[in-house]
Amino acid sequence: MGETQHIRPALSGMNIQELERTLAGLPGDAPYRAGQIFSRISRGARSFAEMTNLPGPLRETLAERFSIRGSTTLEKQEDRDGTVKLRMGLAGGASVETVLLVSEPGDRLTACLSTQAGCPLGCVFCKTGSIGFFRNLETGEIVDQVLALSDLVRDRGKRISRMVIMGMGEPLLNLPALREALDILCDPRGFGFSKRKITLSTSGVYRGILDMAKNGPWTDLALSITTAREELRRRLMPGSAGDPLDRIKEALELYQKKIKRRITLEAVLLGGINTTGADAQALADFARGLSVVVNLIPWNPVEGLDFDKQALRKPPPEEIARFRRMLESRGLGVSTRYRRGRSICGACGQLGTLPAQGEDAAVAALPSLSYNSSTDSGSQPR
Numbered sequence: 001m002g003e004t005q006h007i008r009p010a011l012s013g014m015n016i017q018e019l020e021r022t023l024a025g026l027p028g029d030a031p032y033r034a035g036q037i038f039s040r041i042s043r044g045a046r047s048f049a050e051m052t053n054l055p056g057p058l059r060e061t062l063a064e065r066f067s068i069r070g071s072t073t074l075e076k077q078e079d080r081d082g083t084v085k086l087r088m089g090l091a092g093g094a095s096v097e098t099v100l101l102v103s104e105p106g107d108r109l110t111a112c113l114s115t116q117a118g119c120p121l122g123c124v125f126c127k128t129g130s131i132g133f134f135r136n137l138e139t140g141e142i143v144d145q146v147l148a149l150s151d152l153v154r155d156r157g158k159r160i161s162r163m164v165i166m167g168m169g170e171p172l173l174n175l176p177a178l179r180e181a182l183d184i185l186c187d188p189r190g191f192g193f194s195k196r197k198i199t200l201s202t203s204g205v206y207r208g209i210l211d212m213a214k215n216g217p218w219t220d221l222a223l224s225i226t227t228a229r230e231e232l233r234r235r236l237m238p239g240s241a242g243d244p245l246d247r248i249k250e251a252l253e254l255y256q257k258k259i260k261r262r263i264t265l266e267a268v269l270l271g272g273i274n275t276t277g278a279d280a281q282a283l284a285d286f287a288r289g290l291s292v293v294v295n296l297i298p299w300n301p302v303e304g305l306d307f308d309k310q311a312l313r314k315p316p317p318e319e320i321a322r323f324r325r326m327l328e329s330r331g332l333g334v335s336t337r338y339r340r341g342r343s344i345c346g347a348c349g350q351l352g353t354l355p356a357q358g359e360d361a362a363v364a365a366l367p368s369l370s371y372n373s374s375t376d377s378g379s380q381p382r
């Protein structure tokens with residue numbers, strides 16, 4: 001749909017203070033201009049010419065020196081159930097996917113955002129994990145996903161009401177950029193999202209959860225636990241092997257003390273692998289002392305993924321129902337999520353398009369996985 005190269009810096013990833021600094025000295029600038037631009041960007045302005053509340057010379061200078069967004073929609077796919085998946089082209093040639101989820105009666109629109117192009121964690125059941133890691137997204141590239149998804153519904157007089165950080169990548173390995181993006185998205189002078197309507201899903205990065213507890217963002221939290229049998233979990237989610245479950249639980253307890261809301265334990269159900277009585281018991285043991293709901297996500301088939309040399313399979317309904325009963329009989333609250341968007345691979349664990357050829361495409365080697373709370377999101381090893 002468009003070019004991916006952007007030479008001019010984009011404004012969508014700047015908060016109001018950064019915009020103020022950027023605009024200082026430009027013709028027609030005044031202290032309130034940054035707020036005006038911030039608000040127009042959040043309401044979907046695609047060009048500076050549309051910002052008719054700005055003086056002409058300022059609009060012209062902005063158009064010469066800056067772009068509004070830094071990423072471009074390359075491809076759009078729509079499922080019969082209303083789910084829309086966009087592939088966004090990023091500077092340097094990488095691409096990332098983002099999804100609009102539409103609730104059954106169509107009244108609730110949720111943006112599912114990605115935080116990394118690819119993912120370094122390599123969970124065996126996840127398409128994103130199978131394509132390798134390319135790079136962290138920048139603040140603006142996260143905000144641009146919300147802008148692009150909002151474009152799809154604005155004409156119908158609708159707006160996105162919820163966000164889930166469950167797309168490509170491990171959000172806590174790109175926390176500084178995500179934190180900045182959420183600050184922009186939650187600013188009442190612009191998008192005005194409520195942090196209570198945002199859920200961040202992590203594979204369990206211990207230091208990242210501690211960082212969130214201390215410094216925010218204080219969103220709802222979901223732990224993609226898959227199984228609480230440590231050994232099996234290590235094999236299913238090899239990238240999270242460094243953080244044992246007792247430490248992850250310790251971090252969750254701290255986080256829950258801070259947000260005082262329920263935490264979701266997500267278990268992608270893999271037929272014949274993590275649906276046994278031992279898995280149910282381990283999950284119940286892990287949940288003890290925490291206020292949780294367990295979300296069962298029957299695995300969405302992705303061709304070519306296997307475990308122990310066996311092709312992964314989706315569990316049949318009776319296996320899902322049996323596992324659910326085993327959890328409920330142990331006192332756990334359980335919901336089952338049959339993910340939408342399956343025909344376009346927009347469902348959980350199905351995101352992942354190989355990037356276009358470009359400089360980022362060459363950086364596909366897995367990085368080291370140390371956690372780094374630096375605010376320079378571009379410099380973090382993954």
Ligand code: SF4
Nearest residue numbers: 119122123126129169
């Ligand atoms: S499930 Fe999440 S953490 Fe695991 S590989 Fe996929 S995107 Fe990464």
